[in-house]
Amino acid sequence: MDEPTLTGSLLVATPLLEDPNFRRAVVFVVDDDSVEGTLGVIVNRPLELAVGEVLENWSGVATEPAVMFSGGPVGTGSGLALGVPGGDHAPLGWRPLEGIAHRDSHVDGLGVVDLDTPPEILGGALGRFRVFAGYAGWGTGQLADEIGQGAWYVVPAAADDVFSPEPETLWPRVLRRQGGDLALISTYPDDPTLN
Template identity: 55%
Template sequence: MTEVSSLTGRLLVATPALADPNFDRAVVLLLDHDDEGSLGVVLNRPTPVTVGDILAPWAALAGEPGVVFQGGPVSLDAALGVAVIPGDEGPLGWRRVYGAIGLVDLEAPPELLGPALGSLRIFAGYAGWGPGQLEAELGDGAWYVVESEPGDVSSPRPETLWRQVLRRQRGELAMIATYPDDPSLN
């Protein structure tokens, strides 16, 4: 099998042409990408469920808006914690994924990580692709691949993240941010 260039830590931004309702205007942070497949979380799908409702010990550490996010259509009954921790060393219970972004062991005591956390988001479920599946979708033009910024994980206005991420790109991608929600109304 040919080696896949890792996209870990990058963002997948859904193109307006992507027809899957699970990913309409989604911004996905790739947490793992190799020749065995890909795994990420959708950063802009807040739910009405508060972190305190399902993971009370972590509620005080969760960033605004303090709700659980739907990380994707796979394993909605499982929770993933993603946190930004500045600096070179992370605390016990945190595994660096890319740059300052890492995964939190939600079984660890929150007080171990609390002082070090820059931000924390809790995701129910994840987005996953089998070997070659994401590459095929990229080839079909379903996703834009762009650099992530640590603030993307903790955006206080996740409902605007799709437009924000596109707007900061150069050239034609910045123009896509103005694409109407329903082009037929144009």
């Protein structure tokens, strides 16, 4: 029997996670493979760098805020793009995510965009588009260990999380909508000494 996959889930950093790379991070899992490991992008860290300053031809396609996002500490010199087609067909240069984890996830239509595809061909076919500088990666078993140690909450994702117009407030909003104890944790102060 296949192991459950985390693809399409959100990893929400618990208040215990002090690593500055992931403190209060919300990570969208792009790919989770029992052999290759896990790859995700932090969706709540916008940079003060317009997409057009890095990828000039893609500037008019990016979802607001139309800035680059810090996707994670690995491969920061490269870009990973996610998008949702605006129509019913899969456009050239776009690949859907495989093996969505949660049946509660609402990420239908979300996929990876090949930035080598000319934006004149693909750009008009995308309803939503976001570019991440770098990514978060875990080797086989590494993420499961971190989850077991209480570093991450694993929750269903929504496409609105990846393309949020207010990414800075995503951490408490995602926790709040889970209800119960996680909703209470959403009120945890950024600096616990101020509590």
